[in-house]
Amino acid sequence: MATQPQLSPQRAETLALRLAEQATAALIAEARLTPKPGLVDGRGSGAHQDLNLALMERSAHALQPTFYALALYSWLRPADVALRQQVGELGRSGEAQMMAATQGVNTHRGAIWALGLLVSGAAMLNGKATATAVCQAAAALARLPDERAPRSFSKGLRATQRYRVPGAREEAQQAFPHIIQLALPQLRRSRAAGAAEAEARIDALMAIMTSLSDTCVLSRAGLTGLQTMQQGAQQVLDLGGCATAAGGQALARLDAAMLKLNASPGGAADLLAATLFLDGICLPTD
Numbered sequence: 001m002a003t004q005p006q007l008s009p010q011r012a013e014t015l016a017l018r019l020a021e022q023a024t025a026a027l028i029a030e031a032r033l034t035p036k037p038g039l040v041d042g043r044g045s046g047a048h049q050d051l052n053l054a055l056m057e058r059s060a061h062a063l064q065p066t067f068y069a070l071a072l073y074s075w076l077r078p079a080d081v082a083l084r085q086q087v088g089e090l091g092r093s094g095e096a097q098m099m100a101a102t103q104g105v106n107t108h109r110g111a112i113w114a115l116g117l118l119v120s121g122a123a124m125l126n127g128k129a130t131a132t133a134v135c136q137a138a139a140a141l142a143r144l145p146d147e148r149a150p151r152s153f154s155k156g157l158r159a160t161q162r163y164r165v166p167g168a169r170e171e172a173q174q175a176f177p178h179i180i181q182l183a184l185p186q187l188r189r190s191r192a193a194g195a196a197e198a199e200a201r202i203d204a205l206m207a208i209m210t211s212l213s214d215t216c217v218l219s220r221a222g223l224t225g226l227q228t229m230q231q232g233a234q235q236v237l238d239l240g241g242c243a244t245a246a247g248g249q250a251l252a253r254l255d256a257a258m259l260k261l262n263a264s265p266g267g268a269a270d271l272l273a274a275t276l277f278l279d280g281i282c283l284p285t286d
């Protein structure tokens with residue numbers, strides 16, 4: 001009798017393990033990438049009082065079982081309300097594991113949301129898809145209602161209402177435009193122009209920062225903070241990216257300006273981690 005190796009449970013476990021390892025690796029690569037304006041990096045805590053690199057790395061490792069479970073449950077499943085609810089439960093349990101690992105500090109809430117949905121999207125497509133297809137599968141899930149989600153207050157929600165801008169939910173529901181239209185193309189352009197890998201990744205972060213309405217920045221530094229972030233990041237790219245002398249100087253100015261405003265682009269950092277994840281796992285045809 002003919003066997004179907006592609007549909008075996010073993011294939012699901014192997015895929016889930018790979019996706020979970022890559023998601024955790026992407027979080028660690030994002031955290032270590034240096035220098036990032038306002039964010040935790042290899043130099044220190046940026047604009048944060050309660051975060052540091054060791055804590056970010058501990059949190060990333062604590063999330064690997066959550067990513068594994070998300071991939072396993074989502075394998076070859078269609079985007080429907082049942083899967084949405086299961087993914088929501090797993091995401092919330094991941095948040096609880098993060099909080100336990102960090103003694104109550106929010107290291108990765110936004111990252112669990114973005115990467116969790118993308119891990120699910122990749123598993124729904126059996127791990128063989130383009131970045132655009134994975135983002136669309138993730139978006140189909142993010143658009144579905146999760147009736148079991150608690151209606152709780154959050155800083156992100158308050159910022160989206162006060163400033164009438166899209167936040168983390170909308171970015172996912174719109175199939176991650178900042179990754180597909182800005183970060184991945186910039187990563188590839190900077191690599192092709194001869195930038196070192198770390199420089200190309202910083203340029204990809206800049207590309208996200210030119211346009212994201214990052215609710216972390218809005219909550220801490222209002223519209224002034226957001227404008228400083230967007231214009232400063234655009235300047236780095238206009239000067240040829242951080243690999244050029246002038247681009248590197250603009251990056252240092254942006255870092256100083258963000259620290260002065262106590263602003264940290266945590267949402268942009270989440271989307272950079274998600275970009276690195278997709279860059280590592282997806283078929284390279286878009």
Ligand SMILES: CC(C)(COP(=O)(O)OP(=O)(O)OC[C@H]1O[C@@H](n2cnc3c(N)ncnc32)[C@H](O)[C@@H]1O)[C@@H](O)C(=O)NCCC(=O)NCCS
Pocket residue numbers: 087088089090091092109110111112113114116117146149154155156157166167168169171212213214215216266267268270271
């Ligand atoms: C959607 C989430 C992120 C809550 O978002 P909300 O805007 O209400 O609040 P909160 O301030 O707690 O977190 C927002 C975080 O998103 C990131 N972020 C900020 N702005 C943006 C943006 N424009 N785009 C993307 N991410 C952003 C930042 O890291 C920020 O800290 C999430 O915590 C959630 O509701 N999870 C529910 C569990 C679930 O369904 N999970 C499924 C996938 S695992």
Ligand SMILES: Nc1ncnc2c1ncn2[C@@H]1O[C@H](COP(=O)(O)OP(=O)(O)OP(=O)(O)O)[C@@H](O)[C@H]1O
Pocket residue numbers: 030031039040041048051056106107108109110111112155216220264265266267269270
């Ligand atoms: N390298 C990084 N440095 C800082 N934040 C990051 C980094 N990478 C991702 N983030 C994201 O930034 C968010 C943390 O932001 P923030 O500290 O503003 O949250 P908060 O605890 O809700 O607010 P606050 O610290 O203002 O009380 C996390 O959800 C995380 O996903």
